[in-house]
Amino acid sequence: MTDTQFYPTPMALARHAWSMFKDRSFARVCEPSAGNGDLIKGLWGGEEHPRHRQPQIDCIEIDVARHPLLRSAGLNVVGLDFMTFEGGAIYSHVIMNPPFAVGVQHTLKAFDMLYSGEVVAILNAETVRNPFSVDRKRLVSLIDRFGRVEFHKDSFQGPDVEREADVEVALVHLVKPAELGQDWIGPIISAMATDRPAHPPQELPQELALPASFVETQCAAFRVAVKAMHEAVRAEAVSSRCASRVGVTMAELNRRGSSAQALEQVGDQMRKEIERRYLDLKDRAWASILRSTNTMETLSAKVRRQAEAQFQEISKLEFTEQNVYSLLLGLVESRPEMQVEMACEVFDKVTRYASDNCVFYRGWKSNDRHRTCGKRVKMTRFVIPGNKVHFGRRLDWDAERELADFDKVFAMLDGVPLEEVDISLVQLFRNSGAELLSGQRLSSSYFDVRWYGGVGTIHFFPRRKDLIDRLNRLVGKHRQWLPPNVDDVHPAFWTQFEKAEKFDAEVRKQVEASFQQLRREKSRYVSSWDHPLTKIGSGDLERNREGAAALSDAIDAVLERHGLLAALPSSDCSQPLLLAA
DSSP: OOOOOOOOOOHHHHHHHHHTOSOOOOSEEEESSOTTSHHHHGGGTTSOOOGGGOOEEEEEOSOGGGHHHHHHTTOEEEESOGGGOOOGGGOSEEEEOOOGGGHHHHHHHHHHHOSSEEEEEEEEHHHHHOOOSHHHHHHHHHHHHHEEEEEESSTTOSTTOSSOOOOOEEEEEEEEOOOSSOOOHHHHHHTOSSSSOSSOOSSOOGGGOOSTTHHHHHHHHHHHHHHHHHHHHHHHHHHHHHHHHHOOOHHHHHHHOSHHHHHHHHHHHHHHHHHHHHHHHHHHHHHHHHHHSTTGGGSOHHHHHHHHHTHHHHHHSOOOHHHHHHHHHHHHHTHHHHHHHHHHHHHHHHHSSOGGGEEEEEOSSOOSSSOOEEEEEOSSOEEEOOOOOBTTTBOOHHHHHHHHHHHHHHHHHHTSOGGGOSSOHHHHHHHSHHHHHTTOOEEOSSEEEEEETTTTEEEEEESOHHHHHHHHHHHHHHTTSSOSSGGGSOHHHHHHHHTHHHHHHHHHHHHHHHHHHHHHHOSSOOOGGGSHHHHHTOSOHHHHHHHHHHHHHHHHHHHHHTTOGGGOOOOOOSSOOOOOO
16 A cells, blocks of 8 residues: 555644644634544644534545544545645635645645635645755745744654654744735625616626526525425424424433423424525525636636635525626626736736746836836746646646636737637646646647646746737736826836836846845845845835835936936825835
8 A cells, every 4th residue: 555644643743733823713724634633633632622612624635544533523524635625715724734745735735725814734844944846945935925934853753653753844834814906705795785686687798698597597496495495394393293292212301301391402403404404505506606607717716716715705695686696797897807906916926936037127106215116027938836737647726727817818918708719728738738748838829838747837938929018018007117198208218118128137137236235234144035036025015115125226227327217207106116025
């Protein structure tokens, strides 16, 4: 039998892992690689815990032989392979002790799948101390931006350890804030009160293209299911009542007391059962609508995670025709603003984790007090990490959803419906994954791509430079790096914007020279984390501000060298405009 690297978590280590969470309100917890549930036991210190106080805990375990044991402990087994698990945005906390060989991949998966929440992972210390791979480097970057790490020796040694190992572990704690950008789902739910039609408009938007009378049919089926459920529960209640009239067993009499008390308990149980089954039916009904409509397919991965994270709020609504159409029409009406934010999400996906994917230019509003600089995606090539080959020689579900965002945004920039794109990125990777992994450079409608599955990088070569330019200008205007009107600034501004790629090597050389000068001047140790390009990628506002200022100085030095700076008069602005983290 293959060794699955199953090392049960010692109780002391499990308890300490749980103590690292800042938010103690465990709304819904996920534990991948659950094993026998040893890590979960750390929540209660190994003692028998009161079931009514246990948070809802879902676990994933690849060994099906362990599932009965996990269920007997009150845990919900929701999957086998964590790396293929979908829909993790509903969780508030993830706690994990994954196999050390794949620990970094599991931790990144947990962080990425959350909408917001916390992750605690037990990893081999070398995973953090020796960041030689793309995945390890990204994990170290996330720790720097969003968390902390503790190192512990001998945690898997001692008389209380079931399977010993001579290994130092790293306890990684990450806090993922709610994803930047607007909350689209919450306001739609709040507005679903009285001002929406109970019936569909004469012509539904294309995004709501459902089978004929689908909403009405689903609502009717829901009402029938609720009625049948009530009848079933009543039948069970009648059966229990009749049995009680006959009498109770001696064991029941000793346990429950009088027959009247037993009847009261039966009635209370039936009321609770009606509530449980009704909520389950509503959950199924709302899920069927979101799965069946094309509306959700037009949303970005982030907005879909918002919908998943707030599905409990959606499923609390009464399942009526009015509420269904209110939700769907609300999503469609918000689509223009969502498209701009989706473009920003794709832009950030390209530029956030690899500064080599972008070039920098002097922002529209910039003066001595408020230094700004904008980013541009490179026209020639950019590289996206975190896309390792998965089971079946395919990308995993999360990576596919991010590629789908690229397809949606570039179809939007091209002004064509997504279904009219000849070869989307998702289609290319699904149909030609083996060829890509063999080293071939293949083409989608908008990109040539190479996929290095071993290291998990995809190299994108844009086929339409005009669409990259539209993306850069759309995001630049939205974030006020560019003026809203072309005529608002001196032509020299557009010259430096358009030549940003040509000036990039000089700007980076100037930044590096300034950084080395800082190292020589500072008495304290200056690390790579103090580099301006690293600070700009930080989630810390002050570090981001410092990095933007240093980069702006470098850009100005290069522009002055080319005789462009004097033609760029400063314009006043009331607020500092910084690079998006």
